[in-house]
Amino acid sequence: MNSASSIPRYQLVLFLILLLVSAALGGLLWHLRTRAHERMLAGKDSTPTQAPQVAPLERATLMVARDADDTIGARALSLPLPQEPGARARAVLGKLLDLYAEPDSTHSVPGGAASVAQVFLLPVAGSTVTETKAGGGFGSAASGADAGPELAVVNLTGTFAASHPSGLETETLTVLSMCATLNANLPRIAEVRFLVNGEPRSTLAGHADLTRTYLTGDTVMTELERQ
Amino acid sequence: MQLPLGYETRSRSVFTRIAICVFCLLLSAASLSALIGPAAAQGPTAPAARFTVVLDAGHGGDDVGANLTTQTGSPEAEKDFTLALSIKLRSLLKARGMAVVTTRESDIALDADRRAETADQAAAQACLSLHAATTGAGVHLFLSSLPPAQASKFAPWKTAQAAWVPKSLALAGVLNSALRHAGIPVTVGRTALTTIDSMACPAVAIEVAPEANPDNSIGANAPGVVDDPAYDVKIADALAAALVEWRSDGSVFKNSGQRGGENHELR
Numbered sequence: 001m002n003s004a005s006s007i008p009r010y011q012l013v014l015f016l017i018l019l020l021v022s023a024a025l026g027g028l029l030w031h032l033r034t035r036a037h038e039r040m041l042a043g044k045d046s047t048p049t050q051a052p053q054v055a056p057l058e059r060a061t062l063m064v065a066r067d068a069d070d071t072i073g074a075r076a077l078s079l080p081l082p083q084e085p086g087a088r089a090r091a092v093l094g095k096l097l098d099l100y101a102e103p104d105s106t107h108s109v110p111g112g113a114a115s116v117a118q119v120f121l122l123p124v125a126g127s128t129v130t131e132t133k134a135g136g137g138f139g140s141a142a143s144g145a146d147a148g149p150e151l152a153v154v155n156l157t158g159t160f161a162a163s164h165p166s167g168l169e170t171e172t173l174t175v176l177s178m179c180a181t182l183n184a185n186l187p188r189i190a191e192v193r194f195l196v197n198g199e200p201r202s203t204l205a206g207h208a209d210l211t212r213t214y215l216t217g218d219t220v221m222t223e224l225e226r227q
Numbered sequence: 228m229q230l231p232l233g234y235e236t237r238s239r240s241v242f243t244r245i246a247i248c249v250f251c252l253l254l255s256a257a258s259l260s261a262l263i264g265p266a267a268a269q270g271p272t273a274p275a276a277r278f279t280v281v282l283d284a285g286h287g288g289d290d291v292g293a294n295l296t297t298q299t300g301s302p303e304a305e306k307d308f309t310l311a312l313s314i315k316l317r318s319l320l321k322a323r324g325m326a327v328v329t330t331r332e333s334d335i336a337l338d339a340d341r342r343a344e345t346a347d348q349a350a351a352q353a354c355l356s357l358h359a360a361t362t363g364a365g366v367h368l369f370l371s372s373l374p375p376a377q378a379s380k381f382a383p384w385k386t387a388q389a390a391w392v393p394k395s396l397a398l399a400g401v402l403n404s405a406l407r408h409a410g411i412p413v414t415v416g417r418t419a420l421t422t423i424d425s426m427a428c429p430a431v432a433i434e435v436a437p438e439a440n441p442d443n444s445i446g447a448n449a450p451g452v453v454d455d456p457a458y459d460v461k462i463a464d465a466l467a468a469a470l471v472e473w474r475s476d477g478s479v480f481k482n483s484g485q486r487g488g489e490n491h492e493l494r
Contacts, residue, residue, distance in 0.1 A: 019399070067363045069414065070363060070367060165359070165361070166294070166305070167293050167359075167361070167362055168360065168367060168432055169363050169416070169434055169436070170360065170361060170370075172418040206290065206292055207295070207420060209418055209419035209420060222489070
């Protein structure tokens with residue numbers, strides 16, 4: 001007599017019933033899961049509320065530093081620039097620092113565009129502010145239009161300051177090229193102050209003073225001799 | 228004549244008091260003249276007795292400055308390089324009969340105010356702040372970026388250099404000529420450096436960069452070395468020669484109208 005014949009009939013029937021019940025419960029579970037997923041998708045409104053915006057390409061002038069001869073030269077590029085002045089300032093500074101982070105840069109500084117956390121534009125204290133109703137200037141595009149000189153507060157990341165090469169020339173060129181780039185693209189910016197992680201810092205990397213207010217209208221780099 | 232009893236005693240007492248007063252007055256006058264004598268000698272119109280140079284070795288202590296690349300490949304801190312250059316330059320200048328004041332003689336931490344205080348108290352005819360870097364080539368000379376201002380009896384501490392910018396520019400020109408004469412590439416610019424901004428003397432920050440690659444001239448952007456002894460000696464000799472020439476200029480002893488010691492307002 002074989003082993004199958006040794007299993008009682010009632011046990012075999014019970015096993016088959018349990019197997020069928022298990023399969024039925026598995027199917028039910030899968031069905032419930034699918035319904036729950038459909039309910040979740042139905043409750044989430046994924047309708048786009050705002051069309052994605054692509055800023056149009058515009059000409060921007062970047063004042064790029066060169067370590068080799070201690071100069072700052074203009075370089076024109078086409079960039080997608082936002083209309084809001086603060087974002088625009090951050091975009092041009094980001095592009096400038098992207099150039100500095102490239103391997104063959106003439107002024108090698110790591111960090112790139114992410115090094116500029118924010119740029120705030122404020123009216124210069126004591127300046128005359130005129131309200132204008134129209135105009136194509138940067139200020140009018142933003143807040144309705146302050147026509148007076150502005151102070152740009154550039155908030156840099158701590159990582160950028162920590163990784164910036166130390167040296168009088170390299171730090172000075174970084175600071176002055178950022179000031180000159182802001183002035184070239186947003187002429188209303190007359191003064192620039194720098195913060196690092198939202199706080200004042202004595203120097204960028206041990207040399208260039210970051211506690212002072214830089215005037216973009218100054219002849220900031222006077223090269224007397226070059227060889 | 229018969230004098231009243233006690234007259235001689237009173238008279239002697241009065242004479243003694245007068246003598247003591249005269250003695251005290253003489254003593255006070257001598258002390259006062261000893262106190263104000265040296266200050267008067269350093270006044271705005273009196274010429275300094277000796278040509279004085281202040282050497283400020285940048286950084287020190289915890290502030291190591293830039294990490295320089297040496298010939299052996301091992302890193303060298305900027306603070307050590309500037310101290311060595313300061314000591315070397317001091318020897319050269321003393322050998323040429325100049326008085327030299329250094330802001331530090333060892334690896335100690337000094338803030339910018341202490342450095343400027345040392346320079347201002349020395350009432351020097353030249354103040355050199357020494358630095359080094361791995362970027363660029365040759366020597367970078369930097370002046371204060373403060374706009375030139377009229378000299379006044381009292382100057383704000385943070386912008387004391389403003390009255391000295393024309394003289395600093397002249398000093399930079401002399402340094403530039405001497406370094407170029409020695410075959411060293413030079414660039415001259417302006418910077419915001421707290422140390423020289425508070426100095427009431429002709430002040431120039433000198434940053435020693437790696438020697439220019441002869442094949443690529445100054446265009447080389449790769450980090451080089453600054454610790455080549457021959458290169459350092461050439462720079463020190465050129466700086467010493469420049470200061471000798473600067474000393475021969477008759478106008479260096481004429482202050483711009485304010486004394487270093489009076490530059491202590493509004494800190």
